[in-house]
Amino acid sequence: MAPTPNPRIVFAKAPVAGNFLVEGENIVFEQTPTIDLDQKLESGQFLTKTLLLSPEPYMRERMRDPSLPSYGTPMKLGQPIVGTGLVIVLRSEKEGIKAGDYMLGFTPWEAYTVQPYVGPRVEFKGFAPGTFDMDTLALQPVPNPGGAFPWRSFCSALGLPGFTGFVGLENFGDAKPGETIFVSSGASGVGSMVIQLAKIKGLKVIASAGSDEKVEYMRSIGADAAFNYKKSSLQDELKAHGPVDIYFDNVGGEHLEAAIDNMNLNGRVIACGAIAEYNIPREKRHGIKNMGRMFPLRLNLRGFLITDHLGMQPRFLAEIPPLLAQGKIKVKEHLFHGLENGIEAFQSLFDGNAMAKPVIVVDEQYAS
Amino acid sequence: MAPTPNPRIVFAKAPVAGNFLVEGENIVFEQTPTIDLDQKLESGQFLTKTLLLSPEPYMRERMRDPSLPSYGTPMKLGQPIVGTGLVIVLRSEKEGIKAGDYMLGFTPWEAYTVQPYVGPRVEFKGFAPGTFDMDTLALQPVPNPGGAFPWRSFCSALGLPGFTGFVGLENFGDAKPGETIFVSSGASGVGSMVIQLAKIKGLKVIASAGSDEKVEYMRSIGADAAFNYKKSSLQDELKAHGPVDIYFDNVGGEHLEAAIDNMNLNGRVIACGAIAEYNIPREKRHGIKNMGRMFPLRLNLRGFLITDHLGMQPRFLAEIPPLLAQGKIKVKEHLFHGLENGIEAFQSLFDGNAMAKPVIVVDEQYAS
Numbered sequence: 001m002a003p004t005p006n007p008r009i010v011f012a013k014a015p016v017a018g019n020f021l022v023e024g025e026n027i028v029f030e031q032t033p034t035i036d037l038d039q040k041l042e043s044g045q046f047l048t049k050t051l052l053l054s055p056e057p058y059m060r061e062r063m064r065d066p067s068l069p070s071y072g073t074p075m076k077l078g079q080p081i082v083g084t085g086l087v088i089v090l091r092s093e094k095e096g097i098k099a100g101d102y103m104l105g106f107t108p109w110e111a112y113t114v115q116p117y118v119g120p121r122v123e124f125k126g127f128a129p130g131t132f133d134m135d136t137l138a139l140q141p142v143p144n145p146g147g148a149f150p151w152r153s154f155c156s157a158l159g160l161p162g163f164t165g166f167v168g169l170e171n172f173g174d175a176k177p178g179e180t181i182f183v184s185s186g187a188s189g190v191g192s193m194v195i196q197l198a199k200i201k202g203l204k205v206i207a208s209a210g211s212d213e214k215v216e217y218m219r220s221i222g223a224d225a226a227f228n229y230k231k232s233s234l235q236d237e238l239k240a241h242g243p244v245d246i247y248f249d250n251v252g253g254e255h256l257e258a259a260i261d262n263m264n265l266n267g268r269v270i271a272c273g274a275i276a277e278y279n280i281p282r283e284k285r286h287g288i289k290n291m292g293r294m295f296p297l298r299l300n301l302r303g304f305l306i307t308d309h310l311g312m313q314p315r316f317l318a319e320i321p322p323l324l325a326q327g328k329i330k331v332k333e334h335l336f337h338g339l340e341n342g343i344e345a346f347q348s349l350f351d352g353n354a355m356a357k358p359v360i361v362v363d364e365q366y367a368s
Numbered sequence: 369m370a371p372t373p374n375p376r377i378v379f380a381k382a383p384v385a386g387n388f389l390v391e392g393e394n395i396v397f398e399q400t401p402t403i404d405l406d407q408k409l410e411s412g413q414f415l416t417k418t419l420l421l422s423p424e425p426y427m428r429e430r431m432r433d434p435s436l437p438s439y440g441t442p443m444k445l446g447q448p449i450v451g452t453g454l455v456i457v458l459r460s461e462k463e464g465i466k467a468g469d470y471m472l473g474f475t476p477w478e479a480y481t482v483q484p485y486v487g488p489r490v491e492f493k494g495f496a497p498g499t500f501d502m503d504t505l506a507l508q509p510v511p512n513p514g515g516a517f518p519w520r521s522f523c524s525a526l527g528l529p530g531f532t533g534f535v536g537l538e539n540f541g542d543a544k545p546g547e548t549i550f551v552s553s554g555a556s557g558v559g560s561m562v563i564q565l566a567k568i569k570g571l572k573v574i575a576s577a578g579s580d581e582k583v584e585y586m587r588s589i590g591a592d593a594a595f596n597y598k599k600s601s602l603q604d605e606l607k608a609h610g611p612v613d614i615y616f617d618n619v620g621g622e623h624l625e626a627a628i629d630n631m632n633l634n635g636r637v638i639a640c641g642a643i644a645e646y647n648i649p650r651e652k653r654h655g656i657k658n659m660g661r662m663f664p665l666r667l668n669l670r671g672f673l674i675t676d677h678l679g680m681q682p683r684f685l686a687e688i689p690p691l692l693a694q695g696k697i698k699v700k701e702h703l704f705h706g707l708e709n710g711i712e713a714f715q716s717l718f719d720g721n722a723m724a725k726p727v728i729v730v731d732e733q734y735a736s
Contacts, residue, residue: 061664071664130633130665252660265498274660287655292620292642294671296439297498301669303662 003034008080008110009342014065018281020350021063023343027081031340035112037090046092046115048139051102053085053109053339053360054155055346056189057273062134066122071305072134073122080108082120086154086366087113087139097141104154105139109342111362115139132307143317148325151366156357157324157331158317160306161189165248166316167309168270169197172302173246177202180242182259185250186223187214188349189357190272194248195223196329206241208234208255210352217356221330229255238262246270253286260290260299269301332356335367371402376448376478377710382433386649388718389431391711395449399708403480405458414460414483416507419470421453421477421707421728422523423714424557425641430502434490439673440502441490448476450488454522454734455481455507465509472522473507477710479730483507500675511685516693519734524725525692525699526685528674529557533616534684535677536638537565540670541614545570548610550627553618554591555582556717557725558640562616563591564697574609576602576623578720585724589698597623606630614638621654628658628667637669700724703735 012028015021023029041047058072059081066074075081089101090112097103108117116138124133142154149158156162168190169175181198185191186207198205199222207223209215210230218226225241235258238244243264249256252274259269293299323329334356336345345358361367380396383389391397409415426440427449434442443449457469458480465471476485484506492501510522517526524530536558537543549566553559554575566573567590575591577583578598586594593609603626606612611632617624620642627637661667691697702724704713713726729735 128633256659265496271659271662273663282657285657285660287657288659289650289653289655291624291639291656292653294639294669295641295673297671298673298676299669299671301662301667303665303667305663305666308666 004037004112005031006033006035006111007031007339008033008108009339011063011075011077011079011081014077015063017064017068021060021347023347026063027343027346029340029343033110037112039114041091041093041114044094044116046094046097047090048087048103048107048113048115049090049363050107050109050111050113050339051086051088051363051366052152052155053107053342053362054083054159054161055342055349055358055360056083056160057349059083059346060350069128069131071130072132072307073124073127076120076122079120080110082106082108082117082135084137084155084160085109086142086151087115102142102144102151103139104142104159106135106137107139109339109360111339132305134307137307149321150368152333152335152359152361153324153331155359156189156333157193157329158320159189161357162193162320163313163316164272164306165190165193165197166320167306167312168248168272168304169194169201170312171309172268172270172304173248174268175201175203175246178204179245180204180206180264181246181248182206182208182238182242182244182262183223183248183250184208184255184259186218186226187356188250190250191248192218192221192332192356193329196221200323200328203246204241206238206244208237217332234258235261243267248272249274253288257286257288257290260288260293263293263297263299266298267300269299271301271303272306333359335359335361337361337364337367372405372480373399374401374403374479375399375707376401376476377707379431379443379445379447379449382445383431385432385436389428389715391715394431395711395714397708397711401478405480407482409459409461409482412462412484414462414465415458416455416471416475416481416483417458417731418475418477418479418481418707419454419456419731419734420520420523421475421710421730422451422527422529423710423717423726423728424451424528425717427451427714428718437496437499439498440500440675441492441495444488444490447488448478450474450476450485450503452505452523452528453477454510454519455483470510470512470519471507472510472527474503474505475507477707477728479707500673517689518736520701520703520727520729521692521699523727524557524701525561525697526688527557529725530561530688531681531684532640532674533558533561533565534688535674535680536616536640536672537562537569538680539677540636540638540672541616542636543569543571543614546572547613548572548574548632549614549616550574550576550606550610550612550630551591551616551618552576552623552627554586554594555724556618558618559616560586560589560700560724561697564589568691568696571614572609574606574612576605585700602626603629611635616640617642621656625654625656625658628656628661631661631665631667634666635668637667639669639671640674701727704728705732705735706730
C-alpha cells in the first residue's frame with residue numbers, strides 16, 4: 001500500500017534553560033513523514049491512530065538539555081514529543097489488545113504509531129533519586145460506559161489535569177466546609193477541577209486567571225469570587241475575599257507571596273506547579289519576602305507530583321465520571337484542530353491564551 | 369524598712385517596624401526605682417526575687433507598636449519588659465506557694481516583684497485569631513531534684529529554647545536514622561538542642577552559625593559538619609555535606625533559600641523563627657526565588673509556634689532532664705552578669721554576639 005502521511009511534532013533542539021520554547025526551532029511540526037499502515041507487526045506490537053492529544057505544563061520541563069536534572073526524565077531530541085493522548089487500535093499482535101480498543105496514556109505526537117513506542121524511551125539510569133521515568137505512563141485501555149461523556153474529557157477532567165486537582169485537594173487540602181480556598185490558574189485543567197471539587201466540599205472559592213473570559217468561565221463553574229490578576233491587585237482581591245485557608249498553587253511567584261500575605265491561621269498551601277517560573281531564568285523570578293509568616297501563622301506548604309499518586313487512579317475514576325455524567329462537574333476544553341496546530345496548543349499553556357484546557361483534535365470525529 | 373533598690377529594664381518606646389531596638393531609646397535600664405520589701409501583701413500575692421532571666425528572640429516581636437497585629441500580644445509601653453525567668457519566693461500570701469519556692473515563667477525584668485505581676489497584662493481582646501496571650505505563661509513551681517543540673521538550664525535547655533527544639537523535631541521532623549539535618553543558628557538555645565537531639569536520633573548534622581567560636585561549640589556538641597556562614601558559602605557547604613532531609617530553620621532568608629536548593633526528595637523544613645528578618649523592613653529582605661522546587665522535590669514546609677504545644681511540656685520535662693544529668697545533652701550559656709547588662713544580653717540575640725544561649729544572672733549566687 002502507498003505510504004500514508006504521518007505528520008508529527010518533534011523536539012528538535014533544547015531551549016536555553018528558563019526560556020520559552022520557540023516554534024520552528026525547539027519544537028517543529030513536520031508534515032512530510034509517512035508510515036506504511038500495512039506493515040507487518042512484530043509479536044507484541046499494535047498499530048494505533050491518534051485521536052486526541054493533551055498538552056500539559058509538565059511537558060515543558062521534559063523538553064530540556066538532557067544533561068540537566070529535573071523531576072522527570074527528559075524527552076529525546078529528534079524524536080516526536082510525547083504526552084498523554086487518546087488513541088484507537090487499528091491492528092494488534094499483542095495479547096489482550098484488539099482492533100477498536102480505545103487506549104489512554106503516553107503516546108507520541110504523530111498521526112499513527114506502532115506501539116509500544118520505544119523511540120523516545122530514556123534508559124532510566126543516572127537520574128537523581130525521585131526522578132520519574134515519564135515513559136512508564138504506558139497506554140491503558142479506557143472505559144467510557146455508554147458514551148456518558150465526551151472522549152475529550154480524558155484530556156481534561158478525566159486526564160492528568162483533573163486527577164492532579166483531585167489528588168492535591170484530597171490528600172493535602174484537609175478541607176472543611178465553610179473554609180476558603182484560593183485557586184490560581186482557575187480556568188486551567190487542574191484549576192477548574194479544584195474549583196468544582198471545592199464547591200462540592202462546601203468551600204468558598206476565590207479564583208484568579210489572566211483574562212476576563214477566563215474570569216467568566218470560573219464564575220460559571222462556581223467560583224464565589226473570580227478576578228483577572230492582570231487588571232486587579234492580587235493583594236486587594238485576597239484582602240477583600242480572604243483570609244485564605246487553602247491556597248492551591250499552580251503559579252508560584254507573586255501569587256504565592258500574595259496568598260501567604262492573606263493566609264488564615266493554620267493555612268495550607270498545595271503546590272503542584274509554578275507555571276509563572278518555568279520559562280523565566282531564576283535571577284529574574286519574583287523573590288518571596290514573606291516566608292517569615294510561616295511560623296506565626298503555622299502554615300503548612302506542601303509540594304507534590306502526581307506521579308507519586310498513580311495508585312489513587314481507581315478511586316478517581318470511580319468518583320469523578322459519575323459527577324461528570326450528572327453535570328455536577330463541568331468541563332470546558334479549548335479545541336485546537338489538527339496536529340499542525342499542536343504547537344500553538346502547547347504554547348497556549350504558557351502565553352495565557354488557552355481558554356480552559358487545550359486539547360488537540362487529531363481526528364475530527366472526536367471533536368464533539 | 370528603708371526602700372530597697374529595684375532596678376529594671378523598661379519598654380520605653382516602640383521602634384519603627386523592622387528596625388533594631390535602640391538601647392536608651394526603645395529599651396531603657398532604670399537604676400533608681402525602689403521597692404519596700406516589707407510592704408503588706410494582699411491575699412493571693414507573693415513577693416519574688418529575680419534570680420535569672422532568659423532573653424529570647426520572640427520578645428522582639430512583642431516590643432512593637434501595640435496597634436500592629438502579630439502572633440503574640442504586645443508588651444506595654446512604660447512597663448518593665450517581661451520574659452521567662454527563674455525567681456525565688458521571699459514571702460507569700462498565696463495558697464500553695466511558700467517562701468523558698470523556686471518558680472519559672474513570665475516575670476518582669478526587675479530585681480523584685482510583687483506577683484502576680486499585672487502591670488503589663490494586655491486585655492486579651494481585639495487581637496486576631498491565633499494571637500497568643502503571652503501573659504498567660506504564668507510562674508510555675510520548678511523541680512530540680514538533688515541539684516542534678518544548674519538552675520540556669522531553665523533559661524536554656526530546659527527553658528523555652530530547648531522546648532522549642534524538642535517540639536519542632538519531635539512533631540514535624542519525621543527523622544529517620546541516617547538522614548541529614550541542617551540546623552541554622554546551631555549555637556543558639558534552640559539550635560544547640562536540635563543538634564544534640566538529632567545526634568541522639570542517629571542523624572548526620574550540618575550546622576551553621578556566624579562566628580568561628582560558635583562553629584567550635586557546635587562541633588563540640590556533635591555537629592558532623594559545622595561552618596561559619598560569614599566566611600564560607602552556604603551553597604558550597606550544603607552541596608558538600610548535603611543533600612538535606614530536614615532543615616530546622618531559625619533564620620529565614622538566604623539560609624532558607626540555600627537549604628531549599630540542597631534539599632533531598634521528600635525534605636522537611638521546620639520553621640520556628642526568622643531571626644534574619646525581625647529587624648529588617650520587608651522591602652530589604654532577601655527574596656526567595658526557588659520555591660518552585662517545592663513540588664518536584666515534594667517538600668513539606670511547616671511553621672509552628674511553641675505556644676500551641678505547651679501540652680508537651682510534661683513529656684519534655686520527663687525526657688530531657690535525665691539526658692542533661694547524664695551529660696548526653698550539654699548546655700552552654702553565655703552569662704551576662706547583673707540586670708544592668710540585660711539589654712546587651714537581649715541585643716546579643718540579634719547582633720550575633722551571643723555565644724550559645726544568653727542568660728542574665730540577676731542574683732550572682734545562681735551563676736554556677
